[in-house]
Amino acid sequence: MKQFFLFTFLFFTYSICAQQGISQVKFNVTVDEKPLELGKSYELLENEDSITFDVLRFYISDLQFIHNEEVVNKSKKKHILIDLEKPESLQIAINEYAGNFDKIRFTFGIDSLTNVSGAMGGDLDPTNGMYWTWQSGYINFKLEGRAKKCPARKNEFTFHLGGYQAPNLVAQQVELNINKAEKGFEITLPIDKLLSQINLTDTYRIMSPNHEAVEMSHLISSMFLVENL
Amino acid sequence: MNKKLYILFVVGFFCTAFYGSKFGFLDFPEHFPIVVYNLEKNPLTQEKINLGRALFYDPILSKDGTISCASCHSPYNGFAHTDHELSHGINDQIGTRNAPPLFNLAWQKSFNWDGAINHLDMQALAPLNDAREMGETTDSVIVKLQNSALYPSLFMAAFRDSIVTGQHFLQALAAFELTLISANAKYDKVKKGTEEFTIQEFNGYDLFQKNCNSCHTEPLFSSYELANNGLPIDTTLNDYGKGQITGVKADSLLFKIPSLRNLKFTHPYMHDGRFKRLNEVLNHYTKGIQHNKTLSEKFKNPIVLSSNEKTDLIAFLLTLNDSEFVFNPDNKYPRDILSNAK
Secondary structure (H helix, E strand, C coil): CHHHHHHHHHHHHHHHHHHHCEEEEEEEEEECCEECCCCCEEEECCCCEEEEEEEEEEEEEEEEEEECCEEEEEECCCEEEEECCCHHHHEEEEEEECCCCCEEEEEECCCHHHHCCCCCCHHHCHHHCCECCCCCCEEEEEEEEEECCCCCHHHEEEEEEECCCCCCCCCEEEEEECCCCCCCEEEEEEHHHHHHCCCCCCCCEECCCCHHHHHHHHHHHCCCEEEEC | CHHHHHHHHHHHHHHHHHCCCHHHHCCCCCCCCCCCCCCCCCCCCHHHHHHHHHHHHCHHHCCCCCCCHHHHCEHHHCCECCCCCCCECHHHCECCCCCCCCCCHHHCCCECCCCCECCHHHHCHHHHHCCCCCCCCHHHHHHHHHHCCCHHHHHHHHHCCCCCCHHHHHHHHHHHHHCCCCCCCHHHHHHHCCCCCCHHHHHHHHHHHHHCCCCCCCCCCCCCCEEECCCCCCCCCCCCEHHHHHCCHHHCCEEECCCCCCHHHHCCECCCCCECCHHHHHHHHHHHCCCCCCECHHHCCCCCCCHHHHHHHHHHHHHHCCHHHHCCHHHCCCHHHHHHHC
16 A cells, blocks of 8 residues: 555656656755855864855856757746855746756856946846946855954955956856756755865955956866756 | 727827937937947936936935035036045045046946946946945945835836836936036037137147047047056055056056046046146146056157147137036936925
8 A cells, every 4th residue: 555655656746747847956055065054153174174154145147958069948047146045046947848958057157248238137136245346247156254264354254256357257167967867956066165175374355356266266166066866 | 090090199109109218318419429338228218317317416325325426426517526636425535536527428338537347337336335435335225215205206207116226226327327418519519510610729629639639539539448648656545547456567557538528627637636727737748748668659759739739729628618518407406306305
């Protein structure tokens, strides 16, 4: 009897999935493989430091599903602001899709053209705290927090990565291979891995478009992982 | 018959809808080049301009409610800050630059003296958030506007949405600023053939074309590029212009080339307001140029002007004063909107 219910349940789930396809892509940001909690103090072994994350926001643009090098599906919105204070922002709505795909592609950040196109609304509204005021340009990635080893005032580290003009083009394209045969997938950014590659005693503040911002953005874009469910 | 009437009505409706839309408000001068600003992304309506005008003159934009955009960009000064080398902000603070005049903004591709702002829409964010100017945050202004008695209805009229957003706030301000067009100076009337230069002005025009036009390109009287015009650094400010923003050596001491229109109203001159009179400016170009690595190539050959020639050149420059623009009542404090709200 139990088996029958299980079978029915699985069949039911399968048929829903088969009919509906995928309608969202979920992003995760993790520390020690668990979802990041803002404001919580983490003892990070690799850093030998206790670290608290206070703000984490970043832009994802032009999320696309690729099959045999062709774009087969994309996100509903061109630019998406992921804000750890708003858990719902981690779920990215896409056009419903049940077909094949072997790759996910997106831009980590905001493209140059959008950066010079004037005032925009929604996720791109300059009141989201992701737009510089002393010079034009979106902040693609904002990470603020505290670490005991960080020598800045109040031990605060501040990374505001942006820049849309050469040589400081900060937006990066990310491509992730994916096996569609799995039940589903999530995209994970293990943020503790970023900090394990930064020495917070001398790199703790990036707040303008420069070489350091490009390097760190490159580093982050290489850290996105696909995790099958 | 009924059908014809119906068609006539529909056509008539669309005509009235389009009459007085973007072309009605923005009277593009025929002798001006094509605008840079993309009006399709922010189409102008009278309601949007009204809102932008109210915002421009309202000190609600500053942290303590004392400073409006017009505090440093006064209509009677060609929207600059006459007699102030450096402009003022909240708590009697003094900034580091001379407030530039505001006109013909639709033709400009970068803003602020250092060119750090890439779009007219985004310019207002800079003074708004600068601690020495308005000392506010964009978010706080949005909240103040939303909670005011006046603004939700003005936003409703302008954008069919009473929710105040950063995008709409900035677009409305830009809409008003786009209407600040200076194109009715004597020079413009000469170009249109309705007035004539005096002999002295004509001589000055000739000198202008030989010596100044490559950077202060007519009819806007600026190429709106950035350049190093050989000013020695003021060590009390240590302002390196664009170089300060980009950190690139080649950008050191580059400042945005200002227009020569309305000089009568916009003194003192240069990014730090160091020259009070046009004579001092001309003397800089004839004998004050400091040669360094980023000096504009336009100064390869020195500018030589006799004192008579300087007088003629200034006579021409005065034909670029546009009183019709400076005293245009449509650009002034919107008493009808702002005083009703108080």
